[in-house]
């Protein structure tokens with residue numbers, strides 16, 4: 318007995334020894350290998366889809382489209398789901414490598430969202446997907462067991478994942494507990510189960526447009542790193558969306574779920590790459606050669622990072638508001654004056670709270686925060702002619718001839734732990750057209766969660782350290 322225990326002890330010792338060596342190797346290793354970097358494409362970037370003619374849209378039309386898509390999102394997030402408990406492996410031991418994906422922007426689409434390029438299946442089929450921190454499911458326009466004359470993808474004016482051509486496509490059976498229990502939060506329909514092995518079906522719902530039906534599968538997802546290397550995640554839960562014409566996602570082939578959920582791409586990738594991901598969003602309307610990156614793992618190895626970013630930190634609140642990343646707010650100040658906002662506005666338990674979302678363009682505030690913010694900002698714009706533009710739910714627009722950012726008092730988000738987020742004025746007095754600007758806030762009725770959207774997040778670097786529940790951010794040119 319004793320012998321055995323001792324042996325076990327020494328095995329453990331040897332094992333730990335190798336772990337230490339392994340970690341030491343990594344910490345000394347080439348920094349460049351500690352990360353995964355994906356290019357992010359903004360929706361308003363016509364490189365993404367040069368031949369669909371949408372690049373001729375005016376800025377006004379683009380903003381209108383952004384708002385339309387936001388409305389769709391708002392409806393989606395109202396389908397509140399259960400609070401979840403998710404375990405994520407602590408970062409230290411899994412800090413294998415990290416990487417970056419280019420993050421493109423694209424105005425030629427109906428929203429101010431950011432895209433990344435991913436491949437799905439074996440052999441890999443390539444797609445352009447919305448990078449969405451407000452989604453837990455990764456899904457793609459897809460055909461499964463398609464034999465009709467309209468099959469084959471060439472007949473339709475969009476890219477489609479051909480599940481039948483992939484040998485790694487493995488449907489989730491509708492009789493499995495994964496379908497019956499785990500995926501119910503993702504709109505699984507376990508009752509729609511004609512036979513034990515039939516695929517687990519889902520039905521996504523949107524306010525406008527048709528419901529999006531599909532099936533769940535486990536698939537291999539491949540992403541090209543900027544280093545030229547490729548990384549694969551196997552058995553990733555993917556929704557094969559069989560909606561014939563999902564207008565609301567026109568221009569993208571699907572969504573990469575960056576939300577906080579057991580099955581999201583973000584958590585799978587974060588588990589490989591040090592428990593965290595980050596991005597820096599360039600201005601929606603910045604020149605086309607500017608690229609944002611979605612980075613998994615350590616960001617310190619950004620090749621070109623000559624810029625020193627002064628990082629601030631606050632608690633990243635996860636598992637409380639569905640799949641969303643939330644922050645604890647203390648309040649909002651305008652011109653160094655703390656606004657009077659009811660404290661329950663920021664309290665999740667009272668139905669409030671604040672989330673950070675890469676998939677929503679504008680910033681949404683519930684009425685008790687919205688009114689004080691608007692009232693504090695409007696007086697500085699009194700000298701400008703008010704414009705009656707019908708741009709979504711934007712209330713206050715003006716003729717910006719002669720406008721100068723210094724005229725507007727600075728707005729600051731104060732987090733409960735004392736950290737401040739001070740966005741540039743451009744992030745909340747937003748350009749909507751030549752010579753026209755609007756206050757970029759949208760009113761939500763109470764109770765609801767307020768949302769810091771992606772326009773408000775621009776020109777900042779954001780790191781979501783899921784393993785350590787820490788949000789770090791800093792002003793950056795994102796180059």
Ligand SMILES: *[C@@H]1O[C@H](CO)[C@@H](O)[C@H](O)[C@H]1NC(C)=O
Pocket residue numbers: 401402403404499579
């Ligand atoms: C997520 O995974 C953990 C560990 O596997 C499990 O305990 C938990 O119930 C899962 N949560 C959901 C919502 O499926």
Ligand SMILES: *[C@@H]1O[C@H](CO)[C@@H](O)[C@H](O)[C@H]1NC(C)=O
Pocket residue numbers: 705707
């Ligand atoms: C603004 O425009 C809308 C629609 O064009 C119109 O119904 C409304 O009366 C206008 N409001 C003002 C104050 O001019």
Ligand SMILES: *[C@@H]1O[C@H](CO)[C@@H](O)[C@H](O)[C@H]1NC(C)=O
Pocket residue numbers: 704716717718751752753
């Ligand atoms: C704004 O005002 C200027 C002059 O005051 C005018 O030339 C311009 O057309 C106006 N722009 C809009 C969008 O109303």
